[in-house]
Amino acid sequence: MTVPVFRFAPSPNGHLHLGHAYSALLNQQMARDAGGRLLLRMEDIDRERCTPELEQTMQEDLHWIGFEWEKPVRRQSEHFAVYREALDRLIGMELVYPAFLSRGEIKHEIENLGGNGTWPRDPDGALLYPPTDRQLSNTERKRRISGGQPFSWRLNMDDALEHVGEPLFWTELEPEKRAVEAAPHVWGDVIIARKDMPTSYHLSVVIDDALQGITHVVRGKDLFQATSVHRLLQRIFDIEPPVYHHHALILDHDGEKLSKSRRDTALHSLRQEGVSAEEIRSMVGV
Structure with missing residues (x-):
């Protein structure tokens, strides 16, 4: 048992x-x-x-x-090397890409795309990342990286969902045990790692929970929506998910x-x- x-x-x-x-x-x-x-x-x-x-x-x-x-x-x-290994797997699977736009540039690019005022936002209220950097050639990406341009690694949400190919669910324990369908697409192309840090909250929490054998994640309901991203990463890495209880906040x-x-x-x-x-x-x- x-x-x-x-x-x-x-x-x-x-x-x-x-x-x-x-x-x-x-x-x-x-x-x-x-x-x-x-x-x-x-x-x-x-x-x-x-x-x-x-x-x-x-x-x-x-x-x-x-x-x-x-x-x-x-x-x-103390475990950046472990997260780097997970990031390298995502890079090898071509599910992440280097994203170069700063916050100000994101807003400007969205305006250029005609999305000002109508562009979707993630559950935290941030504008979803525009598709601009997805479309860059590998040559251009390498040129920018070698030139020292700051970047983050973002998950290509469309490709990740296609890779998984089926609906995702997690088990929520309270107020009654039930299956919740994950909706990672509402986050768009989330940050998975940064140039100077081979991880993000989403990546490190999924890897740590798996390595520590966590079976029950009990945390605030402010992280309820983030669980959708975690379920997606768990499926990509073939990780058995824990059960969740997102409690009320004080x-x-x-x-x-x-x-x-x-x-x-x-x-x-x-x-x-x-x-x-x-x-x-x-x-x-x-």
């Missing part, structure tokens, strides 16, 4: 807040109820914003609220999602102000 494996995977680019406390403690509760394991992963591919000091504070805050995990902690920054008084930049909901600040761990657990209801 397979032992369930859960994980809590924050990015150490700021202080944990009450929403993180809820997610961490919910993972712990569900892991205990299932007789499973619980891992901690630091998603620190952004080496400019993620620091050892912030990770240390995160671990202290997690210990304080009673969150316990198996050692060692997996740090994504919001502020204005109904907005909490931010790591806010001091009033940061665990580190609340701990310094004398709030007890028991009060934190009461606040988040776990």
